[in-house]
Amino acid sequence: MTERESRIERYFSWDPKHDDEFSSMILGDRSIGGKGRSLLYGIRALRDTGEPDLMSVTMPRALFLGSDVFDDFVESLPGRDELISNGTPDRIESAFLEHPLSEEVVERVRAFLADMTDPVVVRSSSIQEDSLKYSFAGKYLSDFLGNFGTLDDRTRAVCREIRRVYSRIYFPKALAYRSRHGIGDDSMGIIVMRVSGRWRGDLYYPTIGGVGFSRNYRRWTSRVTMEDGVVRFVFGLGTMSTKREYARTCSLSNPFLRPEGQDSYTILRHSQERFQAISRKLFEGASRERPDTLATLNVNDVWDDIFPWYREEMCQYAQMYRGDEGGGYFTSPNATPSGDRSVSRICFTFEDFPKRHRKFFERMRRTLSVLEEAMGVPADIEFAYEPREEHLELIQARPLWAGSGVSSEAxxxxxxxxxxxxxxxxxxxxxxxxxxxxxxxxxxxxxxxxxxxxxxxxxxxxxxxxxxxxxxxxxxxxxxxxxxxxxxxxxxxxxxxxxxxxxxxxxxxxxxxxxxxxxxxxxxxxxxxxxxxxxxxxxxxxxxxxxxxxxxxxxxxxxxxxxxxxxxxxxxxxxxxxxxxxxxx
CATH class of the missing domain: 3.50.30 (Glucose Oxidase; domain 1)
Structure with a gap:
């Protein structure tokens, strides 16, 4: 067995239930799924380096439910076989929502939420996601909750979303993906996790969220190499970085290189304007049956709400585009652009961020290198970052899936x-x-x-x-x-x-x-x-x-x-x- 094969085997055989730091976070006897296990393995790998910058990387507070919790739930579901064979998505979801979780699950959720009132996210972590071959990216469901109200309200809301995530195992998107790849049945672990970020007025979000990769398989210039690694990040919740929305993409070896080039108007066209956050105002007007608190906002509409939380720091993230006959140019942000007619748009260009936070890119490159070495394969992470405190949170860590491809013709x-x-x-x-x-x-x-x-x-x-x-x-x-x-x-x-x-x-x-x-x-x-x-x-x-x-x-x-x-x-x-x-x- 090669050293790489040995690392891969060690990665797959590692069980977080046998790790004293993580065992108390887990309910269930079987696997917590690929997403959950890989995240905990990544945190363990960073801890074991002994390097202060890596040991200080944290993960949000979380509760993990094993796949046996899901299996027990489905086995006790009335009319299960007929429902799964013939049910429509709406019917399947309704049946799952009507069927109660066990009292043990409800009490663990209640205990998790008792002294934690920040927003939470309920994330899928299926068994089939624990694979080097298939990504399952976006095939299941993650639900964000503001975590408002009494403890009973909050517990009911989280338990409802757990059942909603469970139902997605049998939805067409997941069934088609498994069928396309010849994958058999799946079973679902769950992660209930505090959302990374903090309250800033009526909005809750991290300053920066994003994804990172130890290998850059899709280079935009020959000035970067595959081994350099790459990050893609946004202002606000990192959900926007995994969608086909605009984000800042940086090679970890040369974060100043822009894929879109240096022309101001082109940068404007490729820069983020929309960001996501948890909204207190949305909750106040939402249905209590399923409060929708994840808001997609345009920075031009809420500038007055977010600028006071950053002020002088905002130049690291946002710029104001001023149009003129020469094609336009960027200026540093100020407090009251609404009264300035020469400002056509505000967007997140992160122009000054690489210069002000070079340590972030060095730390990210080292983090991804350690994770790749620990897993034996290229690494893929999701993260949140608060530049002021240099606080890095790991939200996901798993293998980076890459198709083998074929050699190109001459x-x-x-x-x-x-x-x-x-x-x-x-x-x-x-x-x-x-x-x-x-x-x-x-x-x-x-x-x-x-x-x-x-x-x-x-x-x-x-x-x-x-x-x-x-x-x-x-x-x-x-x-x-x-x-x-x-x-x-x-x-x-x-x-x-x-x-x-x-x-x-x-x-x-x-x-x-x-x-x-x-x-x-x-x-x-x-x-x-x-x-x-x-x-x-x-x-x-x-x-x-x-x-x-x-x-x-x-x-x-x-x-x-x-x-x-x-x-x-x-x-x-x-x-x-x-x-x-x-x-x-």
């Missing part, structure tokens, strides 16, 4: 006249030959439409029609975005037959791919071996051959925005050279 032999799409960043090694179909969402029709969700569902219908037949999917902006103005809001399971996704940037229409490595979207791409290319119209070393798409015969899809071209086509990508191409055969 790019020099390709006839340039056959190239219809070309990219120069964010690609890995891979190739697909003789792809029979290319599905294209026309950016002009999509931009004029308002039935965005209908277009997304129509893409899913094409995917179903092409079952068993691979295709290339080309669309404007960000595929799978939660904001349809930024890209087609198609679900990942609606692209199950896709072997390559191409995001086309049309700057004049506001469609810009976002190099969101680290999102659940990219985790799925890596695991499934789906190739990805961002193509920017008009950019050097990029090609979007519009005339080919306009002049080549095509079939109109279920929606007029969708075109289906018949090939065959081929895709070639080289991570070493950062070149990707789609060519006609």
């Amino acid at each position: 790019l020099e032999s390709i006839d340039r006249e056959r190239i219809i799409l070309k990219a120069d960043r964010m690609v890995t090694n891979g190739s697909f030959r003789h792809i029979p179909s290319l599905v294209y969402v026309d950016h002009a029709v999509y931009g004029a439409a308002r039935d965005f969700n209908d277009i997304a569902r129509a893409v899913g219908a094409v995917n179903d029609r092409l079952k068993g037949e691979r295709f290339i999917f080309v669309a404007p902006g960000r595929i799978g975005s939660s904001n349809p103005l930024l890209g087609v809001p198609v679900q990942y399971n609606e692209l199950s037959n896709c072997c390559c996704m191409v995001e086309v940037g049309i700057p004049k229409m506001g469609y810009m791919p976002e190099l969101s490595y680290g999102t659940h979207f990219f985790s799925d791409l890596e695991v499934d071996g789906v190739l990805y290319m961002p193509v920017f119209e008009g950019y050097q070393n990029n090609l979007f051959r519009q005339e080919w798409f306009d002049e080549t015969p095509y079939e109109v899809g279920p929606h007029k925005a969708i075109r289906i071209y018949r090939g065959p086509f081929s895709v070639f990508t080289s991570g070493e050279r950062n070149i990707g191409m789609v060519v006609t055969e």
Whole structure:
């Protein structure tokens, strides 16, 4: 057995119930699931280094429920077999919510909440998530609760969300993922965890949340290497960093390099404006049956609420964009931008953050290196950070899933006249030959439409029609975005037959791919071996051959925005050279 194999075996055989620091946090005799066990293993690995900067990394207070708690719950569920076989998602969820948890679970939740009134999150931690091969990113559920009211109210709310997370084991998204990969039944552990952050007025959030990776598999420039590692972070709750929203992406070896370049307007277009927080005001107007306290806010709307908590520090996070005839420029933030007509937008650029907090990047690089060594495989983390106190909290630590890919063909032999799409960043090694179909969402029709969700569902219908037949999917902006103005809001399971996704940037229409490595979207791409290319119209070393798409015969899809071209086509990508191409055969 090699040293790497030995580390992997040690990682999988480690049981937190046998660790005195963690055993009191666990209810149940069996596994607490991959997400829970990996987090505790990561904390143990950092503790064991003896290095002060790593030993000071904490995790939020948490309660872990073993998978046997879930199994006992499901086995006692009335009409279980028929419900699981034939029930709709709504019916399954209703049945789970009506069935009580055991008194032992309720009392442990009550004890956990008794002296802890900060917001909490109820997170899935399934058995199948404990894998080096499958990510399950975003396939289940995490629910945020403000944790308001009496102890009885708070206990009931958490127990309700535990049952809601349990029900997701049998929802179509998870069933389809397990079926696609030939994975059998799953069982669910639960993490009830204090949300990282603090109250700032009526909003609760950490200053910074994000994800980090010990390897950078999708480089945006040859000036960084795969081994450098990468972080992707946002202002507020890190939930926005795992979605296809804008975030700051930094190589850990050179955090000053921006994937989008240094042009002010381009930075503006790629910078975060929306952030997430727990809202006290939302709770006050919400249903007590299921209070919705997770708010998505625009910094331009709540600037007066957040600026007083940072003042001079805010220049590390936000900037004000002032438009002029020369293209615009950024200035440092001030207290009252609303009265200044020259300020067009405020956004989180984190311009000064790498300069002011170089230690953060060094500490993150060391943290990821230790975790990779401890697990025997590249590491993936979620974190929260308070720069003022240099307080780093680990929210998740687990293996970084990466598809094996295939070697790329020799790019020099390709006839340039056959190239219809070309990219120069964010690609890995891979190739697909003789792809029979290319599905294209026309950016002009999509931009004029308002039935965005209908277009997304129509893409899913094409995917179903092409079952068993691979295709290339080309669309404007960000595929799978939660904001349809930024890209087609198609679900990942609606692209199950896709072997390559191409995001086309049309700057004049506001469609810009976002190099969101680290999102659940990219985790799925890596695991499934789906190739990805961002193509920017008009950019050097990029090609979007519009005339080919306009002049080549095509079939109109279920929606007029969708075109289906018949090939065959081929895709070639080289991570070493950062070149990707789609060519006609």
